[in-house]
Amino acid sequence: MMLEVKNLHARISESREILKGVDLTVKAGEVHAIMGPNGSGKSTLAGVLSGKPGYEVTAGQVLFQGRDLLAMAADERARDGVFLAFQYPVEIPGVNNMYFLRAALNAVRKQRGESDMDAGQFLKAVRTKLKLLEIGEDLLQRGVNVGFSGGEKKRNEIFQMAMLEPKLAILDETDSGLDIDALQMVARGINALRGPERAIVMITHYQRLLNHVVPDRVHVLSGGKVVKSGGKELALELEQTGYSAYGDAA
């Protein structure tokens, strides 16, 4: 099993509980969508799974390929194949994108028992993936995400995912703020990564990304719990009815 979330309770340190018993099981090869109204706990779930500081797990368990994910530090999780595409990618002035990417890739490869890529191999891999997401090579000479448009930042997340080839990718609102062209590029990037060895969890408020990346399973998160699960048709149903049936007036 790629990911097993069992009765997960979590809060933002010292404040009220946001996740109130999340259960979720994701198998290798599957794409899951987690949908839900604002404030349902979607981003908290992404944060807890990726090891973002500031969250406190008060009960429950998360297993990643049978291992206790919550016991691992964020960088360990990433090296073991967990990837988070950020809802708001962080700008890091002074840290060159290319340098950053190479450091990340070499850290991940080392964990997989692979040697560092030489400059030639690295550049070749970079160029192939850049093309897929239509990102200009010049962007990589800047600081990480510095001077990127909103859409470029989101595409850069998927580009990094394509480079790092994670086992489990968690995409936090990757579709938000994208125009239709960027949405299609991002979808293309995600679809290219689908495979029997990999699981993808897409967290989204809207159904539109799911027209381009068709999920195997759809879950509705509301009030800190998964309240309904179904096939891809559940997303279409939500598009019709909204989240009102799940406790959100919006």
Add this chain to the structure above:
Amino acid sequence: MSVLAEIQPYVEAFKARPAAPEPTWLTHRREGAIRRFSELGWPTRKQEAWRFTDLRPLQRAPFPPVAGSVRATEADIASWRYSGAAHRIVLVDGAFAPQLSAIGELPKGAWLASMAQTLRDRPDLVEQAVRETDTIGGQPFVALNAALFADGVVLALEPGVALDGAIEIIHLDRTAERSSQLRNLILLGPNSRATLIETYAGEGAYWTNAVAVIGVGAGAVLRHVKLQDESAAAIHLGHNRVELGRDARYENFTLSLGGRLARTDIHLKFDGEGAACGLFGATLLRGEQEGTIATVVDHAAPRCTTREYFKSVAGDRAHGVFIGTIGVRPQAQKTDANQLSKNLLLSRRAAIDAKPELEILADDVKCSHGATVGDLDEAALFYLESRGIPVAEARRMLIEAFAAEVIERIEDDATMRAHLGRHVARWLAAGDGR
């Protein structure tokens, strides 16, 4: 030790100094200077300029001037050599080391030599390096230096002379419980141009007391880089007195990495209209390091520009200080000055004092200043970690980026930027003192 007991060994050293042939005026000034030093004693923390600097490492034991240097080899200076240098002067334990120096070919009108040689051959030049002010001013370390200095470096360019390759000066000190009293003189005639990088390095618990007198003539351009990479037990005090003529350009970058106690003072005066200075630097501190940057910029002429930007990083129990004053005199209209100090605290026991200050007596000026102290950006750190980069490496990348941002201020000189960047990376490779 009582104040008297602390300064007495230096007064004794002055009396016992080896007789070197020197001009009478110099002997007189030295006598005046040692008197002034005896009157002043060590600075105390009651004096504003020394309020934050803990001088105790210097006060624990006397550091009489070193006599006779230990022989050094090429290998000893290899880590600090600068690839962009066309002229090199090396001083070992405060004395010119001809076997390691390579002054190379100089254009007509350029003088580059040790202070000792200049004293013999061009005493007229040295007269500008030791002034009456040393014997009446309020700087005890400058006065002590005037009394005791034996060597240093002199660069003098006649009008219009441009040096294309950089000059590199390496100071290597390795004699414990001794001091190198260095007097450097840099005089750029009108419309001349030079780039200078001075590096201070060594092994053991010694004291370097360096004073530089710098004059940049009308329309002349000087880029002055200092790499302070003294040993972890050493004390470094460096005082730069800079005067800029009309339309002169002076850029100073100080990268401060070493020393148990290290302080760089820059006292700069605009003497002519339309001149500009850029004072930049990065200080990295860990362990029990104590590092101070102190600047005083005196806008005594109209239409001059100051750009000042210093950054510091402190880990472990280290203590960083930035104390900077920009003064604008009544006649200095159209002054354009800004000053910024940005600091990063890496541990809860580290401390940073930042005190930027403006004193403006003219009414038509553009001046600003600011200071920030913060932690490593947690969001940036998590972003790097979330990609698999180990925490220690992620921290290094962010600290390196923090320093790199000010190194970028050195324009049009990628070789110099890369050189300083490498030394930052080398420092960080030994841990950041979290």
